Amino acid sequence: MDFRTLDQQLIDGTWRAGSLGKELVDRNPYDGSQVAVFALADKNDVDAAYRAAERAQAEWEAVNPFAKRAIFEAAARYVESHTEDITEIILDELGGTRLKAAFEIGLVLDIIREAGTFPLRMDGQILPSTIPDTENRLYRRPVGVVGVISPFNFPFFLSAKSVAPALGAGNGVVLKPHEDSPITGGTLLGKIFEEAGVPPGLINVVVAEIPAIGDAFVEHPVPSVISFTGSTEVGRHIAEVAGRNLKKPILELGGNSAFIVLADADLDLAVDAAVFSRFTHQGQICMSANRVLVHGDVYAEFTERYVAKVRSLPVGDPHDATTVIGPLINQRQAD
Template sequence: MDIQALNKQYIAGTWRDGKSARKLTDINPYNGEVITEFQMATPDDIDEAYQAARKAMDEWNQINPYKQRDILERAVSYIEENEEDITSIIIDELGGTHLKAAFEIGLVKNMIKEAATFPLKKEGKILPSVEDGKENRLYRMPAGVVGVISPFNFPFFLSVKSIAPAIGAGNGVVLKAHEETPIVGGTLIAKIFEEAGVPKGLFNVVATDIREIGDSFVEHPVPRIISFTGSTTVGRHIAEVAVRNFKKPLLELGGNSAFIVLDDADIDYAVNAAAFSRFTHQGQICMSANRILVHQSVYDEFIEKYKNKIASLKTGDPRDPETVIGPVVNEGAANNLNDLIEKGIKEGATPLLRGNITGNMVEPTILTDVTPDMAVAREEMFGPVVSVMKFESDEEAIQLANDTNFGLSGAVHTSDGERGVQLAKRVHTGMIHVNDISINDEPIVAFGGEKQSGLGRLNGEWSLEEFTTLKWISINYGQRQLPY
């Protein structure tokens, strides 16, 4: 797979440059090398993409559902045939490690396999009527064109998470790739669906930035749904614009997940699970455990083993198969993390482990003596930095876990599974996992957040529900008796 062939817009089934005079430079976050450049898309390009998606929907929905399924399954086959190349692109464009690439590709394949079943699941209903001789039918119809806005952290999966179900449900799609990851979260996906045989124009990709297009991607009259994954701040704006234009927003936003270690937990297992939950992909995952809450009776044992575990994680070149922690997305992100660490220390946090920050490379930092009012406990730290807090009882653990504006994921570790479940039910979060990691996503299980972590649910039947609408068609087989 030639990465240089993926530096075009993909609009109406054609690979071409955008109409802007400005270029989008795609940079390797580890070594700073320029991967490629894109001629940016403009609002006119976005209009063409949306119009193509709306037109192609008619063709797509005339195709036999079993053939639609086969097309989507071919996308999985293409990924499997090109997995080595895709891994290489993820490493170069995202700074993702081999572990991260394998994890993301696996998630993508499972999501497309699930979406491939959607053409066969769009069931309707026939319902009785209060009127004699009348039949009520409910048809499950495609919702309309879907606009998808991709994030930079897991752009391959978190784009496909909306794209594949939307297409499987019969919709056209336009994807705006994140400017940091226009290939993995954009044109790579276009190539996959093109090779699978999706009709030209049904799926489109635009690579650009907000300075070039403003709110035109969301405001455009064609899309009926805007699916966004990213920060809560940006998500709030997108939701406001979408609703103002009578579009449905689907939002997967930030997190501040709590990883709770109870007094009867398997400490060695909890240490390993907490390490994975925080430091996978440099902590740049919305479900990452920002706060580790540990019962006071096992606190000393936990933090000693946790420090040793995290200190052993190799930081460096993501092309090295032994590397666990690669670069964060850019130097601005690294600087923000440094500022948060400094602020936390000034507010009274103790750096149990303090990593160096050089350019985009951020070594792990563990902050202890953290209190709920500190910035490091309240803000989402999108990087390899974690706060550790002590609690005395289950009630206090629940109170600490809930003391946040977010509610995406979490974890509870205990030797008593039912105790863990009862505690988990009281944590205000869309997802929480007992004796597991906080980073979980399965293709048939409802995924989504509470509070400022998002709106809507995706995966399985919930994605089918989100990307379709119900249409009531009634038939009167006789003649209704009218009052005049």
């Protein structure tokens, strides 16, 4: 399947255009070619998506756990049977290399399969009571609807990491992918779970720009939880808005990771690991090694080897199997 055709909103089980009256051109970051064009969503579309998820969640909660698990197994089979097509959209939309695509697809399969065990793990406890002839019972219950905001760097996995467990625990989901990865981080997951057989409206995908929807995605009365992966600055704002509206924020934010090389380090291993950490997906990862701290006794030798290793990395078209360094996601990141 050509996943570039997933260029619409998924709301209440229907693929349709957004209502904003403005288009988003999704471009290949390597050559600037057009991948897809989306008619963007507005606040009314966000409302429709949340209302649909709320309705569908009531139906989903009543589905028996073995049937739910079967749907996750079907979702994993769909990913496996479309691995090459998914690889192509990761290359085209993200500028990720084939190695990065394979790694990301593997992570998605793992999280879908793990989430598929959740329906059979929604257990409870019986605890002692201070009142004679009574007992306290604790039950696991879905929170209802989860709003998910995902980033551009590992969008297929980082969207799935929030979406699949939420569905597995019995919740409905509204997913807003990053504008630079609307397919890989959004509509692709909607298609996978739609094909696997979730009830219509259980997973919704709204492709929107923040200026058009503002804080409506977080402030909406339906979702109980907002899951966000992205920058610390935006995460802080989402936490504030969620807190004011008594919603639980789940945040995975930016890092400033250190890589430390001691005097007795294996320098070949240290150089390979440091370069891998810093330059995987062009360094567009929250846990990339932003600071390399090297003991003075080996600093000169490490630096010489590190620079030589970096200069040897093949740069170019992600479709070329030998490419290690592809493009940055957009001009703003490059600048």
